[in-house]
Amino acid sequence: MSGSTNIDEATFLGKVASFFRSAWFSWWAGLIATLLVIATIDPAQELPFPASGPGLTFDEGFNIEVGVTLARGYLDIDWSDFSLDKLEEIYADPSYNPDHPPLGRIALGVSHEVCQRIWPIAGPCGYVVSYTRIASAIEFGLLVFFLIRYSASWFGRDVGAFVGISVLCMPRVFGHAHLASLESCTNLTWVLFLLVLADRWGRQTVPRARSGLIPGFFLGLVFLTKIQAIFLPPVVLVWALWNWRLRSILPMLVLFLTAAVVFFAGWPWLWIDPAENLKEYFASATERASLNCFYWGEKFADREVPWHYPAVMFLVTMPVAFLGAGWIGMTNRTGDENSSAAILDPRGMLFFGAWLLPLLALSLPGVTVYDGVRLFLVSFPTFALFIGLGANRSLTSIYRRYGKRVVLPVLVVGLAGPIAGMVTLHPCQLSYYNVLTAGLWKAEEWGFEATYWGDSVTPELLAEASVKIPENATLEMAPVLHPLQLEFMRCGSWMKHRPDIKLSAYDDARETLSPYVVTIHRRADPWDSLIPPPEGTEVLASVRRQGVVLAEVLKLPENSATPDASDD
DSSP: TTOOOOOTTTTTHHHHHHHHHHHHHHHHHHHHHHHHHHHOOOOOSSSOOSSSOOOOTHHHHHHHHHHHHHHHHHOOOOOOOOOOHHHHHHHTTTTTTTTTTTHHHHHHHHHHHHHHHSSSOOOOSSHHHHHHHHHHHHHHHHHHHHHHHHHHHHHOOHHHHHHHHHHHTTTHHHHTTTTTSSHHHHHHHHHHHHHHHHHHTOOOOOOOGGGGHHHHHHHHHHHHOHHHHHHHHHHHHHHHHHHHHGGGGGHHHHHHHHHHHHHHOOOHHHHHHHHHHHHHHHHHHSOOOEEEEETEEEETTTTTOTTTHHHHHHHHHHOOOHHHHHHHHHOOOTOTTTTGGGSHHHHHHHHHHHHHHHHHHHTTOOOOTTTTGGGGGHHHHHHHHHHHHHHHHHHHHHHHOOOOOHHHHHHEEEEHHHHHHHHHHHGGGOOOOGGGGGSHHHHHHOOSOOSSSSSSSOOOHHHHTTTTTTTOEEEEOOOOOOOOOHHHHHHSSGGGTTTSSSEEEOTTSSOOOOOEEEOOTTTTTTTTTTTOOOOOOOOEEEEEEEEEEEEEEOOOGGGGOOOOGOOO
């Protein structure tokens, strides 16, 4: 992308600017990103960090159990006497579920096993959630690192710095980096593939056949992480044919064939019965239990969500300053004659397609959409390239017109919003909404989901309420989306400190109902008997962010609940 300008002549940031432009900045940024997450990752107050992390989400336990099972299985194999039968024993474990490929889950398991060897912590179910979450923190740090390294080598170190800072300050991406889920691994492999492909092919007049090998390897890693990888081949196909016409056919074939080989070789479960297991995987990826989605004040089944959901959610959960910078980066709206629109450059064009296609595909009728922005989270770090270009162009233009005294306030204002949102929402960054909705409080009033994944059941919430809950009491959970959700909470949340408390799924139709209830304010699956709670209810503890209650522990009045014998 020739003509991208740098602020080389500007000295308004002094030594700070020199640090951002240094060759070491990518290393420092990646390390800082990793440590910031690790320091705020603990869901059970069992690590020696002052700040706790988000609560255990509904399905983290599935990823953790599979990841730990695979990691331990591979570590226990005697590779000198390896056989397919021993491999089958690993995948025959009842805890193994092939609903997702193994790469992201193995990363969680390896992280857990390494940390347990360094600093063992006993757990009631054989795993420590914090140790698995460290894998996501490292993946987030690597994402920041690689984005800075590549974008700086393409467009200058100023652009690289802005790209890295924007990813670090995306509240939803930062929030997902705290969870033992597949999103951070998907973000990393997705973006790394785009960077490698754009770098290797963008420097060639005509890509050679062998230039598809290394990008194909990284595409295989994306497929080994999550099904969202299916969005990438159409993007690559259109991009390559647009730029190199039929001369790109052979390198594309090499790329896709390499990806297929890596996908098959990297998932030994497929070796056991390739045809049947592939069929089972794709069936599990498409035939899932229906989930509800709350949007614009209405509850929808996941296949009935309005088509504009992905676009609107992207617009209201990406910081506004980043949206503006990204638009400028794509289109060069500063009017700088020395700059061209990013989407006209082959590298920018590839990133543009990889940003846009997930949003478009998930807007099609009948496609399942749920859980905030999770299904199209890959579009967020992909968009960072345009944010970096736009921020650099905008600040350069402002500097030339108004001088350095105006640039610093503009930069501070642009970053103040997302940083303030991340700090005030901590550890519930998945509840972030930008100033287009006046923040979370107005977004909730307008009918957006304030919290959806259980992360708002923080360790502080449970610890504060626990003081007021008697021994051997029953604690009801509302809502419960899967029976194993309660088992995961017992094993991995702060509740491991109160093994005497029995966890139960709240159901107001039951004859015996404990008065102690944890309510997650997920409006997609509400209990009418708790919204609002009956008169006389005592709030034992609550998580409130930006004026909105995200989760509470309640003690219902006696006429609304029949206490267990343990509560007498």
